[in-house]
Amino acid sequence: xxxxxxxxxxxxxxxRRLFIGVSIAIMLAGxxxxxxxxxxxxxxxxxxxxxxxxxxxxxxxxxxxxxxxxDIRTALNNAGVGxxxxxxxxxxxxVLIKIPLxxxxxxxxxxxxxxxxxxxQAGREEVKKALDTFGKAAEGxxxxxxxxxxxxxxxxxxxxxxxxxxxxxxxxxxxxxxGLVGILVFIAFRYDWxxxxxxxxxxxxxxxxxxxxxxxxxxxxxxxVIAAILxxxxxxxxxxxxxxxxxxxxxxxxxxxxxxxxxxxxINQTLSRTVITAxxxxxxxxxxxxxxxxxxxxxxxxxxxxLTLGTYxxxxxxSPIAIWWQAKLGDSKMKEAIAPASTKGxxxxxxxxxxxxxxxxxx
Amino acid sequence: MNRTALWIRTGVILxxxxxxxxxxxxxxxxxxxxxxxxxxxxxNLAENINLGLDLxxxxxxxxxxxxxxxxxxxxxxxAQAALSxxxxxxxxxxxVASNATVAENGNYNFSIxxxxxxxxxxxxxxxxxxVDLQTWNETRSGSTITWxxxxxxxxxxxxxxxxxxxxxxxxxINTYGVKEPTIQNxxxxxxxxxxxxxxxxDDPERxxxxxxxxxxxxxxxxxxxxNPAPVTTYPxxxxxxxxxxxxxxxxxxxxxxxxxxxxxxxxxxxPDQKAPTKYVVVEYPAVVDGSELRNAEAVSRTGAQGxxxxxxxxxxxxxxxxxxxxxxxxxxxxxxxxxxEVKSAAFIKSQIFxxxxxxxxxxxxxxxxxxxxxxxxxxxxxxxxQEERTVGPSLGADSxxxxxxxxxxxxxxxxxxxxxxxxxxxxxxxVALVLNMLLTVAALVLIRSTLTLPGIAGLILGIGMxxxxxxxxxxxxxxxxxxxxxxxxxxxxxxxxxxxxxIDTHITTIISSIILYMAGGAGPIxxxxxxxxxGLLINLFTAVFVSKTIFNWEMNLRPKMNRLSI
Numbered sequence: 001x002x003x004x005x006x007x008x009x010x011x012x013x014x015x016r017r018l019f020i021g022v023s024i025a026i027m028l029a030g031x032x033x034x035x036x037x038x039x040x041x042x043x044x045x046x047x048x049x050x051x052x053x054x055x056x057x058x059x060x061x062x063x064x065x066x067x068x069x070x071d072i073r074t075a076l077n078n079a080g081v082g083x084x085x086x087x088x089x090x091x092x093x094x095v096l097i098k099i100p101l102x103x104x105x106x107x108x109x110x111x112x113x114x115x116x117x118x119x120x121q122a123g124r125e126e127v128k129k130a131l132d133t134f135g136k137a138a139e140g141x142x143x144x145x146x147x148x149x150x151x152x153x154x155x156x157x158x159x160x161x162x163x164x165x166x167x168x169x170x171x172x173x174x175x176x177x178x179g180l181v182g183i184l185v186f187i188a189f190r191y192d193w194x195x196x197x198x199x200x201x202x203x204x205x206x207x208x209x210x211x212x213x214x215x216x217x218x219x220x221x222x223x224x225v226i227a228a229i230l231x232x233x234x235x236x237x238x239x240x241x242x243x244x245x246x247x248x249x250x251x252x253x254x255x256x257x258x259x260x261x262x263x264x265x266x267i268n269q270t271l272s273r274t275v276i277t278a279x280x281x282x283x284x285x286x287x288x289x290x291x292x293x294x295x296x297x298x299x300x301x302x303x304x305x306x307l308t309l310g311t312y313x314x315x316x317x318x319s320p321i322a323i324w325w326q327a328k329l330g331d332s333k334m335k336e337a338i339a340p341a342s343t344k345g346x347x348x349x350x351x352x353x354x355x356x357x358x359x360x361x362x363x
Numbered sequence: 364m365n366r367t368a369l370w371i372r373t374g375v376i377l378x379x380x381x382x383x384x385x386x387x388x389x390x391x392x393x394x395x396x397x398x399x400x401x402x403x404x405x406x407n408l409a410e411n412i413n414l415g416l417d418l419x420x421x422x423x424x425x426x427x428x429x430x431x432x433x434x435x436x437x438x439x440x441x442a443q444a445a446l447s448x449x450x451x452x453x454x455x456x457x458x459v460a461s462n463a464t465v466a467e468n469g470n471y472n473f474s475i476x477x478x479x480x481x482x483x484x485x486x487x488x489x490x491x492x493x494v495d496l497q498t499w500n501e502t503r504s505g506s507t508i509t510w511x512x513x514x515x516x517x518x519x520x521x522x523x524x525x526x527x528x529x530x531x532x533x534x535x536i537n538t539y540g541v542k543e544p545t546i547q548n549x550x551x552x553x554x555x556x557x558x559x560x561x562x563x564x565d566d567p568e569r570x571x572x573x574x575x576x577x578x579x580x581x582x583x584x585x586x587x588x589x590n591p592a593p594v595t596t597y598p599x600x601x602x603x604x605x606x607x608x609x610x611x612x613x614x615x616x617x618x619x620x621x622x623x624x625x626x627x628x629x630x631x632x633x634p635d636q637k638a639p640t641k642y643v644v645v646e647y648p649a650v651v652d653g654s655e656l657r658n659a660e661a662v663s664r665t666g667a668q669g670x671x672x673x674x675x676x677x678x679x680x681x682x683x684x685x686x687x688x689x690x691x692x693x694x695x696x697x698x699x700x701x702x703x704e705v706k707s708a709a710f711i712k713s714q715i716f717x718x719x720x721x722x723x724x725x726x727x728x729x730x731x732x733x734x735x736x737x738x739x740x741x742x743x744x745x746x747x748x749q750e751e752r753t754v755g756p757s758l759g760a761d762s763x764x765x766x767x768x769x770x771x772x773x774x775x776x777x778x779x780x781x782x783x784x785x786x787x788x789x790x791x792x793x794v795a796l797v798l799n800m801l802l803t804v805a806a807l808v809l810i811r812s813t814l815t816l817p818g819i820a821g822l823i824l825g826i827g828m829x830x831x832x833x834x835x836x837x838x839x840x841x842x843x844x845x846x847x848x849x850x851x852x853x854x855x856x857x858x859x860x861x862x863x864x865x866i867d868t869h870i871t872t873i874i875s876s877i878i879l880y881m882a883g884g885a886g887p888i889x890x891x892x893x894x895x896x897x898g899l900l901i902n903l904f905t906a907v908f909v910s911k912t913i914f915n916w917e918m919n920l921r922p923k924m925n926r927l928s929i
Contacts, residue, residue, distance in 0.1 A: 284773030
């Protein structure tokens with residue numbers, strides 16, 4: 001039996017200040033990046049928002065002879081499109097061209113509905129006009145193979161107006177927050193609200209950390225990142241629950257030990273599972289980063305960072321907070337209830353009572 | 364566990380697996396031998412799994428009906444109709460002090476101020492007889508009567524308008540030949556947003572033009588001297604205004620009159636339209652409008668390109684109106700107005716009942732598109748596009764390949780690790796994982812859900828959770844073994860204890876996924892949530908029930924087992 005995780009007795013909680021310090025440092029870096037970028041005049045924005053949330057147009061074009069990025073950029077500039085982003089895909093003959101919202105629309109006073117139509121209608125046409133300088137496009141059902149004189153074909157368009165962009169963004173944020181409330185209520189119901197608080201704070205930690213990475217490295221934030229963040233939330237809570245569950249199970253078994261010891265041991269007991277699961281999932285996500293293609297890039301990067309941090313935050317953030325809170329509660333309860341016989345039980349806080357009544361102690 | 368119970372469990376598992384295999388790989392007809400070949404299986408697979416637009420290619424459009432415009436126009440029309448009703452009333456004649464005034468911006472109401480000595484009750488009755496203002500609240504202040512559209516009535520009208528727009532869009536694209544389009548509300552029904560998905564259409568320009576095309580046809584009386592005098596036109600808007608005394612009253616309109624060149628243009632081109640250098644004054648509202656149309660057709664007189672025109676027929680009600688009016692207006696001039704532009708002006712030779720034509724030199728394509736939009740009816744208001752996403756079939760195929768490759772790669776890694784780390788028991792996990800994938804896809808087929816790229820991501824994460832369940836169970840069994848329990852007890856305890864954790868983790872994720880599904884709109888988030896929810900539900904079956912059954916068989920077949928391969 002292969003088991004490298006036997007007899008690990010690492011004192012996680014004693015190092016909690018170090019862990020929390022590291023987390024805070026990264027978050028501060030993220031905050032610094034987000035605020036700093038906003039303050040520096042002419043600099044980049046806090047986040048590299050994709051067209052989903054900001055409005056704009058992405059055109060995927062397939063060329064017979066792919067011009068260089070600079071040529072494409074020059075052609076776009078000549079056609080009057082400012083700030084285009086040219087990206088290669090994992091295919092040598094394909095290119096992603098991203099153009100920001102057209103000027104008329106970014107003007108908040110002049111932004112009429114006509115202008116919004118403009119974005120969705122005109123975004124593609126502007127790019128097409130620029131690309132026509134490289135030769136004819138294969139239109140409609142025609143492919144590059146079926147039209148020998150065509151130089152390129154537009155094989156994909158994403159065009160989002162400013163109104164739709166902000167709608168998508170709000171919807172995503174609301175969905176995430178509502179999802180968190182659901183999780184909070186469920187954990188509070190199944191365990192204890194101190195645990196719920198610990199898990200949810202850990203989740204916020206993960207989300208903020210992921211956003212910090214996205215701001216620092218200027219990865220693009222689009223709709224798929226929201227899906228990734230929701231997955232991260234799910235996994236982070238999942239990890240927290242596995243540990244909480246073990247604490248809940250251990251508490252009535254070890255009435256003489258402190259909650260700190262019990263939690264430490266619970267983390268160590270579940271460590272093999274944590275490492276194996278997290279390792280496998282992160283490996284799968286790595287496959288996604290490597291082979292998932294450009295379209296999934298933001299998604300897989302967010303997952304990679306988030307799942308790694310989610311595993312870490314369960315141990316380093318969720319448990320210490322839950323325990324700290326429980327200890328506070330326990331202390332105050334001890335002061336209230338002077339009956340010494342019950343103090344041990346009370347000290348172990350509310351979840352212990354639940355556990356005893358709800359779960360048979362078989363060992 | 365005794366043999367009978369085990370056989371029953373095994374039977375259940377086999378039955379479900381067979382149903383899953385049939386759902387995913389089986390044909391929806393009598394199977395033939397071809398269905399068992401590799402090609403046949405692939406064809407059935409493609410048939411059964413409903414791929415999203417991002418995977419198979421197509422267009423995704425979000426548009427918005429400008430509902431405010433719709434309500435504004437309606438208010439204006441009602442104001443006009445109410446004013447006419449009061450003006451037309453005889454016995455007693457109702458004096459009117461001012462024209463109807465229509466509120467601007469957000470408030471949909473209009474007021475009419477009556478002149479001295481007028482009885483408001485009589486005026487209201489007169490309006491009620493002629494105009495349907497049931498949903499409008501009527502208030503009076505002195506001699507001014509105001510009709511206001513309440514919030515509830517506004518919403519009803521908005522919902523109706525969106526539904527009408529959906530129907531019109533549907534009929535327009537159906538005629539165009541788009542296969543299996545999806546047309547649905549996006550967001551709340553009063554937001555006016557409509558989602559249109561068209562699989563296989565990767566260059567939606569013509570469809571977009573067709574949908575957005577306005578086709579407000581109206582036949583209007585031109586204010587002009589009667590035949591044989593030529594129709595009265597004005598060179599500028601100002602001149603036309605001057606003829607009306609400087610201001611345009613509410614029951615008149617000045618419209619551009621675009622004369623077309625004679626058909627000299629090359630084949631395949633609509634002849635250039637002359638700039639509308641002329642203007643005519645018409646009576647408003649129209650005699651008959653596009654809603655009275657029964658049919659419209661593109662016809663060619665000579666068969667030459669660029670020589671098409673549109674003929675139309677009225678519904679009985681429209682024909683009656685038109686017949687009455689033409690009977691009374693012989694030798695007067697009438698304008699065929701399309702989208703506020705006079706397409707042709709002609710005098711009435713004799714009474715006409717049910718048909719007319721829009722002459723002009725159209726190409727075949729533009730005449731057909733125009734006839735189509737006329738036939739499907741006018742959109743309640745303008746449509747603006749908010750979002751457009753198109754995926755060419757080759758791009759879609761690439762996404763599938765990379766998504767599937769990544770999934771399979773991840774799965775292979777997991778399988779290798781499980782077999783290496785958990786040895787014999789790893790087989791349980793692998794069976795459970797493969798079954799999980801099969802059944803998740805089968806469930807997608809069963810509920811006719813669409814598999815999108817985020818859906819594939821959801822599938823991958825579902826597999827992640829499935830692996831986690833197996834790991835939780837196995838690690839727990841190992842712990843129980845280490846604590847000195849015998850093999851059957853360890854397995855039972857391991858499953859029982861891990862099950863509590865598994866249930867909690869799964870329910871948490873399912874709860875957040877359901878919320879995600881509900882709050883995530885129609886976008887890609889939904890596809891992700893659906894596959895994840897299905898994967899988790901199925902995992903409760905595969906990771907716990909199936910895996911436990913395999914362990915039980917093992918113990919049952921080798922009761923004296925003293926070492927568990929885990």
